[in-house]
Amino acid sequence: MSPSxxxxxxxxxxxxxxxxxxxxxxxVRGVRRVFGDRAVLDGVDLRLRQGDFIxxxxxxxxxxxxxxxxxxxxxAADGGQVLAPKAxxxxxxxPRLVPARRVWRNVVLGSRRARHERxxxxxxxxxxxxxxxxxxxxxxxxxxxxxxxxxARALATEPGLLLLDEPFAxxxxxxxxxxxxxxxxxxxxxxxxxxxxxxxxxxAILLADRILILSDGSIGVDxxxxxxxxxxxxxxxxxxxxxxxxxxLGVGRxxxxxxxxxxxx
Amino acid sequence: MTTTELEVSAAGGSVExxxxxxxxxxVEDLTARGRRSPARAALRTWRGRVLRFAIPVLLxxxxxxxxxxxxxxxxxxxxxxxILEAYKELWTAGDLQAALPVSLxxxxxxxxxxxxxxxxLGLFAxxxxxxxxxxxxxxxxxxxxxxxxxxxxxxxxxGIGEKPKLILIAAATVFPVYLNxxxxxxxxxxxxxxxxxxxxxxxxxxxxQVILPTALxxxxxxxxxxxxxxxxxLVLAEQINARAGIGYLLNNANQNQRPDIVIAGILIYALLxxxxxxVMRLVEHFALPWRPRVTIG
Numbered sequence: 001m002s003p004s005x006x007x008x009x010x011x012x013x014x015x016x017x018x019x020x021x022x023x024x025x026x027x028v029r030g031v032r033r034v035f036g037d038r039a040v041l042d043g044v045d046l047r048l049r050q051g052d053f054i055x056x057x058x059x060x061x062x063x064x065x066x067x068x069x070x071x072x073x074x075x076a077a078d079g080g081q082v083l084a085p086k087a088x089x090x091x092x093x094x095p096r097l098v099p100a101r102r103v104w105r106n107v108v109l110g111s112r113r114a115r116h117e118r119x120x121x122x123x124x125x126x127x128x129x130x131x132x133x134x135x136x137x138x139x140x141x142x143x144x145x146x147x148x149x150x151x152a153r154a155l156a157t158e159p160g161l162l163l164l165d166e167p168f169a170x171x172x173x174x175x176x177x178x179x180x181x182x183x184x185x186x187x188x189x190x191x192x193x194x195x196x197x198x199x200x201x202x203x204a205i206l207l208a209d210r211i212l213i214l215s216d217g218s219i220g221v222d223x224x225x226x227x228x229x230x231x232x233x234x235x236x237x238x239x240x241x242x243x244x245x246x247x248x249l250g251v252g253r254x255x256x257x258x259x260x261x262x263x264x265x
Numbered sequence: 266m267t268t269t270e271l272e273v274s275a276a277g278g279s280v281e282x283x284x285x286x287x288x289x290x291x292v293e294d295l296t297a298r299g300r301r302s303p304a305r306a307a308l309r310t311w312r313g314r315v316l317r318f319a320i321p322v323l324l325x326x327x328x329x330x331x332x333x334x335x336x337x338x339x340x341x342x343x344x345x346x347x348i349l350e351a352y353k354e355l356w357t358a359g360d361l362q363a364a365l366p367v368s369l370x371x372x373x374x375x376x377x378x379x380x381x382x383x384x385x386l387g388l389f390a391x392x393x394x395x396x397x398x399x400x401x402x403x404x405x406x407x408x409x410x411x412x413x414x415x416x417x418x419x420x421x422x423x424g425i426g427e428k429p430k431l432i433l434i435a436a437a438t439v440f441p442v443y444l445n446x447x448x449x450x451x452x453x454x455x456x457x458x459x460x461x462x463x464x465x466x467x468x469x470x471x472x473x474q475v476i477l478p479t480a481l482x483x484x485x486x487x488x489x490x491x492x493x494x495x496x497x498x499l500v501l502a503e504q505i506n507a508r509a510g511i512g513y514l515l516n517n518a519n520q521n522q523r524p525d526i527v528i529a530g531i532l533i534y535a536l537l538x539x540x541x542x543x544v545m546r547l548v549e550h551f552a553l554p555w556r557p558r559v560t561i562g
């Protein structure tokens with residue numbers, strides 16, 4: 001643990017603290033997280049404004065999900081400062097719907113007035129095209145539908161910060177394309193700050209305004225995505241950025257050619 | 266770094282693959298295996314239905330025949346016809362109508378207290394670490410005692426009235442309910458609990474809105490098992506100097522050397538077991554509408 005570690009506040013405290021931090025609604029400074037004797041996060045800095053869409057890339061085990069969990073309040077940092085909006089929600093890789101509750105009750109999960117908020121739940125479901133499934137049981141949904149319900153649930157609380165932890169990873173390729181469009185559209189409408197953790201470079205470029213790469217415990221790369229929307233994979237700038245990011249992640253063409261050559265020999 | 270480099274190494278790779286020795290692949294014809302005959306499928310379903318019904322009927326028929334032909338002594342094993350007569354006798358004398366409610370009441374009261382205690386302890390141990398630390402070890406130890414073994418002790422402690430019977434049934438049913446509830450609560454996916462926490466559920470609200478509904482199937486499995494155990498404990502409890510109930514009928518018949526009534530009584534216990542199982546399946550069916558594979562019967 002670093003001796004300079006400041007007192008930690010993952011719950012963000014009263015709103016006036018946020019306004020004191022100017023316009024940043026997420027303010028992460030020098031965050032450390034140690035598992036055993038390995039510092040997975042070692043001095044991470046991250047600031048987000050309202051409406052920012054940031055994608056976080058990095059090799060497996062780089063600590064992407066750990067950082068997301070700290071921002072969600074599900075995990076505590078071992079050092080550093082974390083400020084995040086009190087209203088935040090997460091879409092995980094799995095839908096994580098309560099199987100014993102109908103779809104609409106899942107959407108308003110956690111609300112003290114859940115029983116009386118069917119209307120609000122259905123409005124949220126309509127945004128993901130599932131209003132007709134309000135009374136279904138979660139087990140009857142397909143993977144893509146369940147994930148859309150999870151997205152509706154996350155947005156129904158009007159979060160200041162939306163955390164997406166590889167939410168498309170378990171979907172089939174076609175469903176994933178549709179989910180990309182849906183998330184892009186809904187995020188524009190609701191304007192939360194978004195942190196998307198993903199392995200998929202294309203997905204990051206398609207959706208995010210800024211892409212960060214987390215490696216060796218801190219954010220090593222910070223690129224602004226400057227491609228007009230709608231972004232197309234065929235766009236040369238898209239291909240360029242993709243190649244750059246893959247190189248940074250150690251899976252660029254050169255690195256792959258070298259690896260193949262090693263297998264061949 | 267350049268594309269030429271990549272092409273060179275890729276070409277090098279493909280040359281090596283081509284140099285591998287070619288082995289001949291043996292091909293098998295799978296066309297015929299996929300053929301399905303509707304007639305054969307229909308035969309299979311009907312065979313199943315007929316056999317399920319016919320085998321028990323055949324066995325009862327054999328039983329009747331064995332007595333009629335004289336293979337078995339009618340006193341040792343009375344034929345089905347004699348047992349039907351025994352029912353008729355019990356019914357006209359009013360014994361059956363008197364005994365059944367007494368036995369069901371015993372099982373019901375014992376089961377009620379056993380389930381209440383098992384559910385309470387299971388939830389306490391499942392939801393709170395403290396509850397687990399206090400109750401789990403002693404209950405796991407007590408669980409290994411066969412409840413049949415404590416009958417003499419219960420007679421010494423509680424006499425031979427209704428009390429030891431009810432306590433025996435309650436004690437026997439506590440454990441299946443406790444174990445299933447406790448494991449049901451503990452076995453809930455941590456990810457689901459996290460999702461609840463993200464949306465602001467803590468403590469009591471997390472327990473009632475996420476944990477308990479999700480653990481309900483396990484608790485009901487415990488209840489179903491406990492109902493079976495309650496009947497088993499009932500049979501045993503009614504051997505303790507019962508003055509009413511099915512057990513009393515059985516004991517009386519035994520003393521009066523009426524094996525037909527003894528078998529009639531045993532079959533009532535069996536019937537109760539079936540009825541309880543069906544009732545519990547119905548309870549599960551209606552309590553867990555969200556579970557896709559709950560079937561009746």
